[in-house]
Amino acid sequence: MAQQRKRNPNGAGTITKRKDGRYQAAVYVMQPDGSRARKFAYGKTWTECDTKRRELLDKADQGIPVPTRSAKLADWLPYWLEHVVRPRRKLSTFDKYEAHVRLYLVPMIGTKRLESLGVADVRRFLTRLEKQTTAATAKESHRVLRSALSAACREELLTRNVASLVEPSRVTARELSPWTLDETLTFLGAARKDPLYAAFVLAVTMGLRRGEIVGLRWSDVDLENRVLYVRQQTQRRRGELYSDGPKGRRSRAIPLPAMCVAPLRWHRMRQAAAKRKAGEKWQDSAYVFTTGTGRPVEPRNVYQSFTRVANSAGLRVIRLHDARHGCATLLVAAGVPPRVVMEILGHSQISITMDVYTHVVQDTQREAISHMDRMLKRRPDRG
Template sequence: MAQQRKRNPNGAGTITKRKDGRYQCAVYVLQPDGTRARKFAYGKTWAECDAKRRVLLDKAENGVPVPTRSAKLAEWLPYWLDNVVKPRRKLSTYDKYEAHVRLYLVPRLGAKRLESLAVADVRRFLAQLARDTTPATAKEAHRVLRSALSSACREELISRNVAQLVEPPRTKPRELTPWTLDETLDFLAVARKDPLYAAFVLAIAMGLRRGEIVGLRWSDLDLDNRVLYVRQQTQRRRGVLYDDDPKSRRRRAVPLPAMCIAPLRWHRMRQAEVRVRAGETWQESGHVFTTRTGRPVEPRNVYRSFTRIAGDAGLRVIRLHDARHGTATLLTAAGVAPRVVMEILGHSQISITMEVYTHVVQDTQREAMSHMDRLLRRRSATGDPRR
């Protein structure tokens, strides 16, 4: 008499033989929505089916969601936002991803199941979205979808990421129009009496981002050794000011140019006078740039002051962020290596720096070729018989 197989303990699943001769296992697994349901797997032999049962049990024990049926994008994307993006990414990134999921991905692709989503579906979605909005919006939606499907691949919900097989829409690069050196000097001359003058000097001379300027604290400055530490940035999201890591989480120490020292010392003395006048209403925050009561200034107000001063001076009104491009242009024209410029500005990729570098190099090449033109014309004018 053949020895009877032992029954699996409770929670270990079951294996039964079907009428068609195949074996079937059933295991309770975790669903993406947090509930539990039975998942079935099949094999030609008992051993094959048992191996699949063990894989399902391992996922169940480690809390890995295993849908009993292919989840729709409308089900997976909210789960991905709450459990993958929110714990690991910055709030600004989460808000941007959530907006694309809510406005574009779920309404247009939400009914598709993960396993049935095809390359053609993604290509049609991007083409239609580019027509209805802008190519830049479609390109960002493609990035969000690609990231979400990559997470689904890691959780073994799908075998391939079809978004990676589709090229994103082409977008026209934004033309860089930073101020010339004369325009920059004119702005600084007019802004000298503004309470945020030191902030504008940092933006122009060091290329600090607006959030990095607002989030700067006196503890981040070593004026004696002329070093500035970029450790955080201040943003307004959902109606609240909050501190966050710098963009791309790139904390850095940057040498302070000599021209920044005097404005910062003057600003510190002026802030001390404001603190005395505020009295008990002063809320000490340690920030360099504050309101009359010690709270951090609004990021938007820095930009408003910047554009107001530029307009009063009769200058081209540019974005405050364009001052970063101006810094990169001046540093590159001075012969600073692109990798050094990248570290000073806190770029996440050298390609971002190279966009500015290429622009400056083209101007340098044009100047070099003009020298070549003058040399050749001079030789031609001498009547050299070898010409």
């Protein structure tokens, strides 16, 4: 009696016996560019071939691309951005990754196929990019490529991540030069009449980032118990203001210094007066820092006001972000342990805090040595 041919349901692929005695499975699978194509798998027995067919179907059901041949980086990177990065990362991160893919990775190394990409290819790419741009740009592109290839490994398109075998470009650390205590006090004195005075106090005393200041809501501020909650940040992306979780998606509760309470109370009274004046034009956004009609302030306007006040006080202009370093300087000089400084500033890694900590310790050591010089010079002459 002839053996009955085994059939699979529609859409489940086919298995046929070849002239060489092997079995061949054919299944339609998704490609990295979103299209569909037939993928073939082979086995010595029908059962072995059927197992491979089922594996291909499982990947197709999960939306995992299975290229019929090794995909080019120019095909994989856009898929990775759209299906891996966009659903899981912040919009700001997506935009940064997309820029590196569009400007550098695809034009300079996009023709390479995933499986044929080697360590030497990645190293040549980084060297060339660093010559054309900067070491920082090359280092960031290396990070983007390494992340994209890691995703390809997880989806079994690659067996190893060659980008992880290449050392990133070395970037010269930016020299920290925050304001001294006297400069900070001069700035706060000059900013007292500015509408954003409370924002500047928070930046200096608590090290809040600009996006965290703009994204602060009154529900995040507990003036009675003197606690401030950092739960979100507001940024402008693609021409629109949007709110997202704090950097590193780490919310934090920080004790509110006493000197912040009065400026925030004063600011709330000013905002209430602005609301009465605006009348129906007021848009109740619940944000702490708003425009005259209740809209959240623009992040760039916070920095512009910060710069204007610094100039009016005759101070050297620094970045608003450097106020975070100034906060770290004051905390460390007060003897606060690095781990506590890390939690206050919301650093994702203790190494970031230690970079600031080491800088401050060096200044403290220099001051201690100068004290020693003065003490030794006071020794009276014996005669």
